[in-house]
Each structure stands twice: as structure tokens, then as C-alpha cells.
Amino acid sequence: MSTRARIRAGDKAAFAQLFDDYAKAVYNHAFRLTANWSAAEDVMALTFLEAWRLRGRIDIEGGSLRPWLLGIATNVARNARRAARRHDDALARMPRGEAVPDFADEIVGRIDDAERLAAVRAAYGSLRRQEQDVFALCVWSGLGYAEAAEALGIPVGTVRSRLSRARQKLGRLAEPPPAPRQVVGDKGPAKEEIR
16 A cells, blocks of 8 residues: 555554654745744644645545645645734724733832831931921921921921921931042952852
8 A cells, every 4th residue: 555545544654654754844834934933833733734634635646745735834824824914903903901010110119119218217217306396397298487386386496497407417318428448459348258
């Protein structure tokens, strides 16, 4: 019995041999048609599935089955392109949804805000209580000097002097610390060994 007759009759071993003989040729043809290795693999796989389905149409007489397989691959690739085009068209007709926000940026922002808030609270905590009261009323709550003086029951001049001292202290805390001086021969901070 010829190979063609065996494949036509559903001989799995003969079909496996057909796959071994022509899979590379079908893949290369599919790659040339699709210009995409992944799509070429899909076309190759579908080609052999379709060849199995159409095996009853094989003429018993004839030579190589390579042209038959490449013809099937060409049709499979064309159908895949058509399906992809229909899919893209369908997606284009769908209403556009809002972009999903990237929560990573928000979380990083919250961490930064929490760190800044902790630094502000530490700096605020370094002030004397009277300076804290004036600073909170004038800077954070936006009261004028007279309004803060009235709220605290102190003279306006005292509000001004306490706020000035608070700003000076906080200004010194906000300045970056001076860079450590490097001693001649010093190679900088020692690096920890990673174990």
C-alpha cells in the first residue's frame, strides 16, 4: 500500500511520517506568509490538523504531498489573517473604556507622602509648644497675626516673634546636612560585604 493510500485510510504512523517529512517546509512557508514565528507555528499546526481532516481527498496516485500541504497552509494563513482583521474591526467598533490607572505610581506617591509627613511631624515636634500653636494657626490654618493673637489670647507682637522663631528652626531642619569632608587617603564609606 502506498504512503498516500495509507494516509488516506487514516494510518496514524504514515501521517506521523508525513509530519516529520514536511513540518519544517510548512513552517518555513507559513513564516514567509505571516512574518511572525508564533503565527507560523499556529499555521503549521492548523495545516496538519486540516490535512488530517481532508485526508480522504488525497489521490492515491501521485508524487510528493508537499504541494498539497503548502496549499493547505496558504489557505490556513489567509483564514487566520481574515479572522485577525475581523477581530480588529470588532474591537475598533467597541466603545473605548477609560484607561486603568497605574496603582503603583499612586502607592509610591503615598509612601513618599507618608515619609514627608513623618519628617514634617518630627520637625513640628521639635518646636516649643507655644511655637507649635502659632505655627499651626498661622501657617496651617491660614489665620492672620491678629486672628492668631485673638485665638491664643496673646499680643500680636508675640505671635510674630514666635512664628519667626518657628520658621527659623524649621528652615534649619529643611537644609540638607553638610557633606562629610573626605580626609586625604580616605576612600569613602566602607562597603558592606554581601554574603
